[in-house]
Amino acid sequence: MNKILITYSTKTGNTKKVAAAISELNKGIELKDISEVTNLDYDLVVVGTWIDKGTADTKALKFIESISNKKVAFFFTLGAYPDSQHAMDCTKNITELFEKNNNTVVGHYHCQGAxxxxxxxxxxxxxxxxxxxxxxxxxxxxxxxxxTHPDENDLINAKKAFEEIFKNF
Ligand SMILES: Cc1cc2nc3c(=O)[nH]c(=O)nc-3n(C[C@H](O)[C@H](O)[C@H](O)COP(=O)(O)O)c2cc1C
Known part of the structure; x- marks a missing residue:
């Protein structure tokens, strides 16, 4: 397997829970709080963020803006329903942030968070x-x-989504 980083920004722990679940998929995956990332020497960088005013929170936003020419994936937790227009808009906003700097988004996931x-x-x-x-x-x-989110099902679904994404790495 190639080198994979999962990094997350969290205020109350929801996004960290999802990050931890995904990292269980493989022992080789590095899991880091976004403030602890010192280099981007990975084949895939996975960024987890909580939603603040319809996009990535400030810490994740700054981190995303610092990445260019990488293969990336992302996930987020939000207060709105996962099938809402707001969730779709957040997906679009974050995708655009990555693509602005010539990154390739290979997948994403989101769920509700308390x-x-x-x-x-x-x-x-x-x-x-x-x-x-x-x-x-x-x-x-x-x-x-x-x-009540993220609940057990959200974590299972996160793992399923990233299992597919990681197949190519
Ligand atoms: C200041 C603030 C702003 C937020 N803005 C939004 C928002 O625009 N849309 C939304 O769906 N949820 C919003 N939320 C809800 C959080 O994104 C959600 O609870 C998330 O799961 C928190 O993740 P964390 O526990 O990892 O910090 C907001 C929460 C806070 C505290």
Missing amino acids: IDPQLIEFMKKSFGADHPHGPNPERIKRWNDAS
Whole structure:
């Protein structure tokens, strides 16, 4: 197998969980927090990020912008539903960030991730139900639905997706 790096940015641990699950696929895979990456001497660089305002969070964004001419794959966790337009837009945004610097995206995966309870409290206190981030019934349901993710199934699906991707490496 070629050299594979899995690196992730995480605020509350969701993205790290997915990264750890994927890294179990093969002992040769290196798993690193994004702040610990010192070189990009790998055949495939896999970047995990949490979604902040519809794209990769600041740390992952900076890292992605520093990569060029590599084979890459990515995964992300987000508060929105995985089959939502928002999730599709995030996939598109992150793909474009990589492709801007001539990287080749060989695959990607995403799943829902529990939203920081402090942020939910903040949104409940600060916004009315008609605000774009306010606590209307639909949004409260989505926050509750996200709270159990990533779950066992998400991790199994992440492994399946990356097993396919790693076949070519
Ligand atoms: C400041 C902040 C901004 C966020 N922005 C979005 C967003 O734009 N879209 C979304 O679907 N989820 C958003 N989320 C939810 C996180 O992406 C989600 O909970 C993710 O799983 C957190 O991953 P982590 O535990 O690895 O930090 C946001 C969360 C925070 C704290």
